[in-house]
Amino acid sequence: MCQLLGMNSLQPAQLSFSLAGFLRRGGETDEHADGWGLALYEEQHCKLLIDAQPSASSPLAQWAQEHVRHSRNVIAHIRKATQGEVSPSNCHPFVRRLWGREWSFAHNGNLDTAGLPVTEFFHPVGQTDSERAFCLLLDALVRQFGEHEPDAVTLHQCLAQISQRIAACGTFNFVLSDGVHLFAHRSTDLHYVVRAHPFGRALLLDCPLGIDFSRINNPQDRMVIIATKPLTDEAWLPLPQGEVVVFRGGARREPGKLAA
Amino acid sequence: MCQLLGMNSLQPAQLSFSLAGFLRRGGETDEHADGWGLALYEEQHCKLLIDAQPSASSPLAQWAQEHVRHSRNVIAHIRKATQGEVSPSNCHPFVRRLWGREWSFAHNGNLDTAGLPVTEFFHPVGQTDSERAFCLLLDALVRQFGEHEPDAVTLHQCLAQISQRIAACGTFNFVLSDGVHLFAHRSTDLHYVVRAHPFGRALLLDCPLGIDFSRINNPQDRMVIIATKPLTDEAWLPLPQGEVVVFRGGARREPGKLAA
Numbered sequence: 001m002c003q004l005l006g007m008n009s010l011q012p013a014q015l016s017f018s019l020a021g022f023l024r025r026g027g028e029t030d031e032h033a034d035g036w037g038l039a040l041y042e043e044q045h046c047k048l049l050i051d052a053q054p055s056a057s058s059p060l061a062q063w064a065q066e067h068v069r070h071s072r073n074v075i076a077h078i079r080k081a082t083q084g085e086v087s088p089s090n091c092h093p094f095v096r097r098l099w100g101r102e103w104s105f106a107h108n109g110n111l112d113t114a115g116l117p118v119t120e121f122f123h124p125v126g127q128t129d130s131e132r133a134f135c136l137l138l139d140a141l142v143r144q145f146g147e148h149e150p151d152a153v154t155l156h157q158c159l160a161q162i163s164q165r166i167a168a169c170g171t172f173n174f175v176l177s178d179g180v181h182l183f184a185h186r187s188t189d190l191h192y193v194v195r196a197h198p199f200g201r202a203l204l205l206d207c208p209l210g211i212d213f214s215r216i217n218n219p220q221d222r223m224v225i226i227a228t229k230p231l232t233d234e235a236w237l238p239l240p241q242g243e244v245v246v247f248r249g250g251a252r253r254e255p256g257k258l259a260a
Numbered sequence: 261m262c263q264l265l266g267m268n269s270l271q272p273a274q275l276s277f278s279l280a281g282f283l284r285r286g287g288e289t290d291e292h293a294d295g296w297g298l299a300l301y302e303e304q305h306c307k308l309l310i311d312a313q314p315s316a317s318s319p320l321a322q323w324a325q326e327h328v329r330h331s332r333n334v335i336a337h338i339r340k341a342t343q344g345e346v347s348p349s350n351c352h353p354f355v356r357r358l359w360g361r362e363w364s365f366a367h368n369g370n371l372d373t374a375g376l377p378v379t380e381f382f383h384p385v386g387q388t389d390s391e392r393a394f395c396l397l398l399d400a401l402v403r404q405f406g407e408h409e410p411d412a413v414t415l416h417q418c419l420a421q422i423s424q425r426i427a428a429c430g431t432f433n434f435v436l437s438d439g440v441h442l443f444a445h446r447s448t449d450l451h452y453v454v455r456a457h458p459f460g461r462a463l464l465l466d467c468p469l470g471i472d473f474s475r476i477n478n479p480q481d482r483m484v485i486i487a488t489k490p491l492t493d494e495a496w497l498p499l500p501q502g503e504v505v506v507f508r509g510g511a512r513r514e515p516g517k518l519a520a
Contacts, residue, residue, distance in 0.1 A: 035305075039348075045295075045312030047320060048348045052305030060307060063323040087362060088299075088308045088355045095348045096385060102347060123383045125356065 002092070003032055004108050004190065005076040005231075006175035008182035009223035010250035012042075015068040017211050019076065021204035021231040023065060026055030026078040029206040034081035038064055039093040039104035041073040041179045046102040048095055050088045073177045077106035089126035094134045096122055098141065099149040101178050105134040108228055109171025109187055116169055133166050137176065152181070152246075152258035159183060160244040160255075167242065175226055182226070182247040186239040189228050193236045194251065196222035202232040222250035262352070263292055264368050264450065265336040265491075266435035268442035269483035270510035272302075275328040277471050279336065281464035281491040283325065286315030286338040289466040294341035298324055299353040299364035301333040301439045306362040310351045333437045337366035349386035354394045356382055358401065359409040361438050365394040368488055369431025369447055376429055393426050397436065412441070412506075412518035419443060420504040420515075427502065435486055442486070442507040446499040449488050453496045454511065456482035462492040482510035 005022045007015050027033030033054035040047040055061040055078050068074060077092035092106035107130035121142045122135035140162035141155070150158070159176075163185045166172055173190045176183040184190060197220070199213035224247045230236035239245050246253045265282045267275050287293030293314035300307040315321040315338050328334060337352035352366035367390035381402045382395035400422035401415070410418070419436075423445045426432055433450045436443040444450060457480070459473035484507045490496035499505050506513045 042313070046348055047312065048308070048310040049320075050308040052307065053302070059327050060309075060323070063320070067319050087357045088306055089357045089362070097347045097349045097387075102349070123385070125383070125385055127357075 001110070002077060002079045002108050003030070003228040004106050004173060004175050004226070005074070006177065006182050006184060006226035007071070007074040007223060008177070008247040008250055009072050009221075011221050012070040012072055013221070013223050014216060015071065015074050016065050017202075017204070017209070018225050018227070018231050019065050019068055020209060021206040022076060022227065023055040023061045023078065024206040026061070028056035032078040032080040034079045035091055036061060036076065036078040037091045037093050037106070039075045039095060039102075039177070040064075040068060040071045041102070041177065042070055046095065046104065046179065048093070050091045052087075073179055073182055075104045075106050075175050075177055087126065090128050090131075092130060094131045096134070096138055098138055099147075101180075103138060103176065103178050105137070105174060105176045106130075107133060108173040108189070111166065111170035111172065116166065129170070133172065133174070134176075136166060137162055153256060156244060156246055156255040156258060163244050164242065173228065180248060182224070184226050184239055184245050184247070185243070186241055190226060190239045191228070191230050191236040192224055192226045192239055192252075193230070193232070193234045194222065194224050196250070200234070202234050204232055205230065224250055224252065261370070262337060262339045262368050263290070263488040264366050264433060264435050264486070265334070266437070266442050266444060266486035267331070267334040267483060268437070268507040268510055269332050269481075271481050272330040272332055273481070273483050274476060275331065275334050276325050277462075277464070277469070278485050278487070278491050279325050279328055280469060281466040282336060282487065283315040283321045283338065284466040286321070288316035292338040292340040294339045295351060296321060296336065296338040297351045297353050297366070299335045299355060299362075299437070300324075300328060300331045301362070301437065302330055306355065306364060306439065308353070308355055310348045312348075333439055333442055335364045335366050335435050335437055347386065350388050350391075352390060354391050356394070356398055358398055359407075361440075363398060363436065363438050365397070365434060365436045366390075367393060368433040368449070371426065371430035371432065376426065389430070393432065393434070394436075396426060397422055413516060416504060416506055416515040416518060423504050424502070433488065440508060442484070444486050444499055444505050444507070445503070446501055450486060450499045451488070451490050451496040452484055452486045452499055452512075453490070453492070453494045454482065454484050456510070460494070462494050464492055465490065484510055484512065
């Protein structure tokens with residue numbers, strides 16, 4: 001169907017290594033060859049790349065691998081089309097603006113769209129269940145908080161509630177970022193790994209590429225990588241099922257302590 | 261405010277030269293430094309790049325210059341923000357899917373949004389008058405033709421009618437492509453140049469770069485470049501005011517002869 005990748009880092013980080021493995025799954029080591037998309041946050045702003053070419057062979061994907069060095073948050077998606085043609089308006093990540101920030105979202109799984117409510121404030125442009133789910137997440141935030149951004153604990157509670165309702169309509173693995181936090185929800189398949197001091201070594205599973213993280217990071221650096229399936233031989237953990245998990249500053253946060 | 265660029269070519273073409281001059285206007289030779297966007301058609305598909313960095317210094321813009329070699333249609337936009345922050349959801353080109361094809365659109369000028377009708381089938385994601393105008397163009401097509409794509413002459417008539425109505429609400433310079441045709445409408449500022457056999461030489465106005473088109477083109481190649489302001493020392497012509505002009509196969513077409 002498709003695969004997801006997310007990164008949340010304390011400092012602007014090099015995702016090149018993980019991305020190199022991930023993008024190979026788009027037509028080389030796996031069958032997700034029907035396009036890919038990437039949202040790269042650079043401080044306030046967000047670059048968006050949408051490309052119908054297989055990520056394993058796309059020159060733009062090659063560029064992306066070499067240039068994702070200055071982002072604290074990244075969301076990426078590779079697609080295996082099951083219905084509908086590849087089209088920028090159907091491609092993840094989807095991006096919307098709320099509370100002065102860019103929100104980006106990518107989804108893996110099928111949702112029974114008949115079971116999804118109609119959107120009120122944010123409307124899908126394409127035909128995917130994914131974009132509709134994203135609009136429903138943001139709709140819920142606007143309905144509850146209007147123009148006033150809530151504190152992170154309250155925000156998380158709202159996201160958890162609406163995610164639970166949407167997940168009842170099918171499979172809802174997603175990564176979502178507002179440029180500061182990275183939120184993730186697992187229905188079936190979603191894993192994460194934290195990279196922090198003392199940094200170790202890793203080998204990619206999709207190509208013969210290894211790295212010694214201690215040589216490219218400072219001791220105070222830390223980051224988390226989320227992927228549908230583990231990308232390296234590190235100790236990846238499945239995300240807890242049916243929960244919205246929050247990452248900030250490169251670490252998993254207990255929702256109740258988000259305000260700290 | 262912003263500037264537009266469009267290309268329509270008989271064969272997949274190198275826009276690198278024109279793009280090199282155009283992108284310098286994003287922060288180097290001109291003040292349009294609040295981001296840029298590019299829709300690159302590659303046969304059926306369309307790559308979309310949206311970037312908040314100034315195009316004159318963006319690494320992604322550099323990549324784009326070097327890789328626009330396989331497109332028959334390109335639409336690009338550089339922005340000088342007058343209202344609202346730079347945001348992917350407010351960035352041109354906007355892309356929507358209709359009749360199995362990607363339609364991309366970029367606009368220059370201000371429209372009085374109070375004078376614009378409400379959209380019915382295609383809805384804006386961001387807050388710009390431009391995206392709303394684009395949705396209104398596509399709305400008009402769906403309202404008149406439904407799911408059945410009309411012949412090119414009838415399509416042009418419909419676009420001309422709705423463009424005239426929208427242009428009555430302000431300044432409406434735009435470039436629009438469906439991946440085959442390039443449509444353009446000038447209210448104030450929009451120029452074009454045709455490059456065909458016998459190919460000549462050209463110097464960019466924004467940087468000391470020249471080219472001999474006869475050395476990189478075959479005699480049967482031909483293309484048209486549209487830009488807000490001329491990019492080279494060639495014989496650029498202003499587009500006729502208040503008309504929707506059509507280009508296909510790298511040449512301007514008389515609307516009445518489009519079916520030929």
